[in-house]
Amino acid sequence: MTQRLNPFTAAPDVAAAWSAFSTKVEASGLEKPLLELVKIRASLINGCANCLNMHTFEARKAGETEQRVALLGAWQEAPCYSERERAALAWTDHVTLIADKRAPDDVYAALAAQFSKEESVKLTMAILVINGWNRLAIAFDMFNPGAGWKD
DSSP states (O other), X not given: OOOOOOHHHHSHHHHHHHHHHHHHHHTSSSOHHHHHHHHHHHHHHHTOHHHHHHHHHHHHXXXXXXXXXXXXXXXXXXXTSOHHHHHXXXXXXXXXXXXXXXXXXXXXXXXXXXXXXXXXXXXXXXXHHHHHHHHHHHHTTOOOOOTTOOO
8 A cells, every 4th residue: 555645744734733632632641551442442443454553552562461452343242341441442332433323321321430521521532533543544545564563
């Protein structure tokens, strides 16, 4: 694949603002391993190789095991995730696929039982960010081997 364009050179002001927003959300105080699980899950749903490559590497750096990373494709059946993680992953699924899944009351109730109102907003913003990065990377063929890449 050849990158179609680089949004950071094509529209530097907007791309810089997007990057700054992403950085702010990343530093919002939610636990790093949880954020990486959410990023991997959304990237699996969206089929974003670039973000899967990056965030599986980052998850391992944050202490995630191979098993927990590998089981994200079937997290509903895997017993290795906490109730907080399950609530975040369900919310990720629904927000990522919002046109089809919506955000039903039972999924929101599970989120609200595990996350404060502030944390719920921060988590939702993190889901929006990774979905945005997925769409940029896929639309513009922005695969960057970078972190953790092995041939």
